[in-house]
Amino acid sequence: MSSHHIVRDDQEPALIIANGASCSYELLGQLLEWSPIVVVLDSAIERVIQLDIKVDVLLGDFDRGFDPEVYKARQFPMEVVRTPDQNKTDLEKAFDYLIEKGHQAVNVVWATGKRADHTITNITNIVRYRDKLKIVILDDHSKVFLLPNKFEKWYTAGTPISLIPIGTVEGIRTQNLFYPLNDESLHIGYRTGSSNHVAEDGIVNISHTKGDLLLMECLD
Known part of the structure; x- marks a missing residue:
């Protein structure tokens, strides 16, 4: 190698x-x-x-x-x-x-x-x-990276995805996740977006207005 x-x-x-x-x-x-x-x-x-x-x-x-x-x-x-x-x-x-x-x-x-x-x-x-x-x-x-304020990527249905806030993240909106978020907040230790998954084959959109949000693509 x-x-x-x-x-x-x-x-x-x-x-x-x-x-x-x-x-x-x-x-x-x-x-x-x-x-x-x-x-x-x-x-x-x-x-x-x-x-x-x-x-x-x-x-x-x-x-x-x-x-x-x-x-x-x-x-x-x-x-x-x-x-x-x-x-x-x-x-x-x-x-x-x-x-x-x-x-x-x-x-x-x-x-x-x-x-x-x-x-x-x-x-x-x-x-x-x-x-x-x-x-x-x-x-x-897993694969972990920091999200920009607006993110989109094509995924296959069922792909496990977790959204992990560092501190508090506000104004989160998602499209094509099984558990959608609509202008919501996540706070580490209290509410995170773990164990979500892609609803159908296609583009996943994730946006947030404030804070640092990590995306973790999981391989179960």
């Missing part, structure tokens, strides 16, 4: 490999095929190397005696990016790195499942990058 970089004009999303639960070989291979750059967080590098993946950037604070230099020869040419700032997670630092390099979109794998605190933080923190980077977090069971 070493190859990637089959890219058209560098428009395809970058790929970040974090250090949560592994995804399937099939999903990882699909994402690698079209990624112009692969960024690996420091704590995941041994697992990634075992999969024979070409790494472009190794990023992290490299604490606990971690020596990134030992991987350079095995992954040449690989950039080592030291990010000692303890006020951000390594995943957020990877987002910052890609923004600085001019990337507009990124897929993230291995960011869920291993620890609940890391999973919640990784998913909810993407809202701060709303106007800077299009972020999609994927695993074998």
